[in-house]
Amino acid sequence: MTTLANRPHTALVLIDLQNDVVAGAYRRNEVLDAVNVLIARARAARVPVVWVQHADEALAAGSEAWKIVAELTPAAGETIVGKRYRDAFEGTDLERVLAGLGVGKLIVAGAQTDMCVRSTLHGAFARGYDAVLVSDAHTTVDMTQRGAPPPDAVIRHTNMYWSGQKAPGRSGGIVESGRVEFGESGR
Template structure:
């Protein structure tokens, strides 16, 4: 299988309490559906976790852990990162090369930071991306609501053509590897 699913930053600190992302529990359910279909098709499933050196999302803390309700299998991989770019100073690119991955599926948190940055970097590295349009979320900000941020990034990312590879939007209901 030449596809990998990247599940970005679906962590406790982003799914509960003051930083609970918009519809985080619904998004977790959708990610579980996407991951089940990816595994069934033989795709590599990679959970990526953001971490800081101290405080919020500090490695090993409860807020750093993968979110409750997220279904992780023994065959899934985990990668730790310290920037919005899942490729920056991580082994992600090498893991993808070692596994013959040529196509990526992206979902997770936060839309305008880690999902956006990782998707753009993937395009720059030559990977076509399926962005699961209803399986990424954020908190929103003082100017845009979370649904507005998600819609904006769905539209923006799927219209980038300068890298060569493109982003294709697919809903959870319509997601299939090879479709």
């Protein structure tokens, strides 16, 4: 249903599942377990897995903090897109990668819910993609000291407002990890 022509395929997009990004994340282990299941199912269905990896002054590229967590391992041939902004499309080659794969629908998981996950979902949607958030496979850290709601409330709120996301020719929505249907070859 995407508005992007000739883009019938789906990709699993994993955002910023890096050591420092998820070090103190809410339900870290449960989220990483859910992501591992999604990865295995996507690979079995031959659906592309696209990794997004943030770098900036506080998260230096190549550092231990910057690396993808040990619990998750990109497979040979899977794309890793480096980014410097919250929206994984801004200043990156993510659009080129997805276009080359014929992808018009994104299944999104990762961190942090209230920053890079939300920004990338909105960026995808505005660019014509269908964008589905895996409701139990995204997380954030506690930023209540900076005025944010507690992590569980941030996650619940994001799931609530993304569940009804739609626009002409595009759809959003949420799905639990156990209910994600990739289909053969990303169709």
